[in-house]
Amino acid sequence: MSVTGERLKALREARGWTQEEVARRLNVSRAAVGHWERGKNEPSYDTLIRLARLYNTSTAYLIGETDDPSPLSAAQGRKRPRSVPPAGWGRLTDRQKEYVRRVTDEMREIMVKELLDGEQ
Template structure:
């Protein structure tokens, strides 16, 4: 597996080429500065997860398209282990295991996410129709939904419209681990 910065560089260049977009056009579509896009393409900068989301949304693609280098779709049973998939795809203090990258057949992607103690991330709205399903596996965390932080503990689950501003935080002194199933409504 190639280092994440090289993967991101290659993926961004490939998507821009497929769309025929300049860096200016990509900046307008994603809301990410031309300078930052250039740094990512030259493997000079590691973006935050929020920046990766902006880029993915601008290209109308899934987040896993930017963090999972092997996106072969399985036609049968598939076993994937979070311990083997878990990594830090950005400069954020969040660990990500892409359990099942986006597959158009199913319309979703499934992640195991680990929030380190004290971590907080606000997320811009995703494209219209995106829904997130969060299930806390270990620890405690909070979700920002409709402007209010919702405490969640192990075993609790929630579904919310992710096409509105939302966020995740861990105020405890222990890591919080949760599954996040992100469903993309058909365009």
């Protein structure tokens, strides 16, 4: 089971939800939820964001980039320097590293947009 899968399952069970309930809330199949939880498939980037919102956590937590399940906020400003890889980085496959980079870059863009929109 992947870190993402383990965390998705733990978050779902902590709320007392079934896979069917999560699937309904996200408008996906129950099988998709089961595959994510067992590590057979990874959720798409868009779905990862929706999952983070559903479970009130961060995408960084869902993919194992942090062990802190609290949602990230712009006010917290938690950010790692790019020169320091996260713990466990060396154990990831190239595909997993690329996934982390893509999600991180896209989240950065979303956060900047939200911050700029909030200033208006």
